[in-house]
Amino acid sequence: MRRCTLIVMLTGALAMPAQAAPSRLERVQADARVRVCIWPDYYGITYRNPKTQKLSGIDIEMATELGKDLGVDVEFVDSSFARLIDDLAADHCDIAMFAIGITPSRAEKLRFTRPHLASDIYAISSKTNRRIKDWNDIDKPGTIVVVAKGTVHEPVMKEKLSAAQLLVLDFPFAREQEVESGRADVFIADYPYSRRFLANADWARLISPPSTYHITPYAYAMLPGDDVWYARIERFVADVKRDGRLREAARRYQLEPILSP
Numbered sequence: 331m332r333r334c335t336l337i338v339m340l341t342g343a344l345a346m347p348a349q350a351a352p353s354r355l356e357r358v359q360a361d362a363r364v365r366v367c368i369w370p371d372y373y374g375i376t377y378r379n380p381k382t383q384k385l386s387g388i389d390i391e392m393a394t395e396l397g398k399d400l401g402v403d404v405e406f407v408d409s410s411f412a413r414l415i416d417d418l419a420a421d422h423c424d425i426a427m428f429a430i431g432i433t434p435s436r437a438e439k440l441r442f443t444r445p446h447l448a449s450d451i452y453a454i455s456s457k458t459n460r461r462i463k464d465w466n467d468i469d470k471p472g473t474i475v476v477v478a479k480g481t482v483h484e485p486v487m488k489e490k491l492s493a494a495q496l497l498v499l500d501f502p503f504a505r506e507q508e509v510e511s512g513r514a515d516v517f518i519a520d521y522p523y524s525r526r527f528l529a530n531a532d533w534a535r536l537i538s539p540p541s542t543y544h545i546t547p548y549a550y551a552m553l554p555g556d557d558v559w560y561a562r563i564e565r566f567v568a569d570v571k572r573d574g575r576l577r578e579a580a581r582r583y584q585l586e587p588i589l590s591p
Contacts (some may be wrong), residue, residue: 353369353422353558362402366393367409367423371502374524374583376406376428388522389427389550392446396427396566412480412500415439418553425563429522429548431482441554443551445547445590447574449520451483453537454527455509463517465539469494474514476505482546483518490544506531520546521588547590 368389370378375387386405399405407423414426415565418440430495432442448538455462462468468475477483479500487496497514499505505517510533519527528534550563570576580586 337403354552354556355559355562358400358402358424358559363398363404363405364393364425365407365423366396367407367414367417367426367428368393369410370408370429372428372461373530374585379493388447388576388579388583388585389429391582392425392570393577395570395575396425396563399566399569400562408558409531410480410500411478411482414551418551424552424559426551430551432549433482433485433546435485436551439554440551441560441565442549442551445549446513446567446571446581447522447548447585447588448545448590449522449548450539450545450587451486451543452519452521452524453516453541454506454519454524454534455516455537456533457510457535458533459509459512459515462537465537468516468537473516474508476514476517477506478505482520485544486544487518487565509534510560514582522583522585525584 368376368385368529370376370385376385376389377387378385390406393404393406401430407417409423409426409428411430414430415436417423420425429447430436430442432445451460452466453468461473463531467473469491473486473494474496476497476499477487477530479498486497497508499508504521505514506527508514509517516537527534550567552560552563577586577589580589
C-alpha cells in the first residue's frame with residue numbers, strides 16, 4: 331500500500347507544471363534598483379566627463395526617468411558596443427540604454443524597444459588634411475578610414491568602401507587620435523557624437539554625405555523573452571515620447587533633428 335502511495339505521489343509530482351521564472355521586472359523591484367548598461371564615451375548620449383566624472387546625455391536622463399517610473403534606484407554599468415551582447419547575456423545589466431543601432435545581427439540576439447532616435451552617418455577629418463575635401467574623396471585608394479569596433483559603422487563601412495582602407499579599433503578615443511595625429515584621414519560617427527565632438531575639438535571638421543547615406547534607428551536593448559519586462563519598457567518609451575520628456579532631453583543635447591516619431 332505504501333509503495334502504491336509513493337508511486338502516486340511521485341507521478342503527481344512529475345505531472346505538476348514547472349513554476350514560471352520570475353520576470354526581470356519583479357527582480358528589479360525586489361532589488362530596488364535597475365542596472366543600466368551605458369557606453370560612457372558617447373557624446374550627447376551617455377557621456378562621462380573625464381574631469382568631473384559626471385554622466386550626462388539624453389539616455390542618462392532617460393535611464394534616470396525609468397528609475398523614477400519604476401520607483402527604484404539606477405545603477406549605471408560601463409559597457410560598449412563591442413561588449414553589449416555579452417554584458418546583457420552575462421546579466422551584468424537589466425537593459426542597455428545608449429542609443430543602440432538596430433541591425434540584423436544584433437536583432438538575432440537582442441530584443442529592441444521602438445526606436446527613439448535615428449541617425450545617418452558622418453565623417454570627421456582634421457582641418458589640415460589635404461586629401462579629403464568632401465565626401466566623394468573618402469572612398470579612394472590611399473585613404474584610411476577608422477571606425478570603432480562593434481558600432482553600426484563597422485559593418486556599414488565594410489560594405490560601402492571599395493577602395494579606401496578600413497581600420498577597426500577598440501580602445502577609448504582611438505579613432506579620434508588616429509585622425510588628429512594624421513595616421514588616418516577620417517573617422518566615422520553619427521549625428522550626436524559628431525556634433526558634440528566638434529564642439530570640443532578645434533582641430534576637427536565635419537564631412538557630411540551629399541544625400542542620405544545610411545539611416546539607422548536607435549533604441550534600447552534587452553535579452554529576448556520576458557514579455558513582462560519588455561512590455562514595461564515599451565510602455566516607458568511610449569510615455570516619454572507622449573509626455574514630452576524625451577523631446578525636452580533631446581532639446582538640451584541638440585538632438586531634436588534625429589528624434590524618431
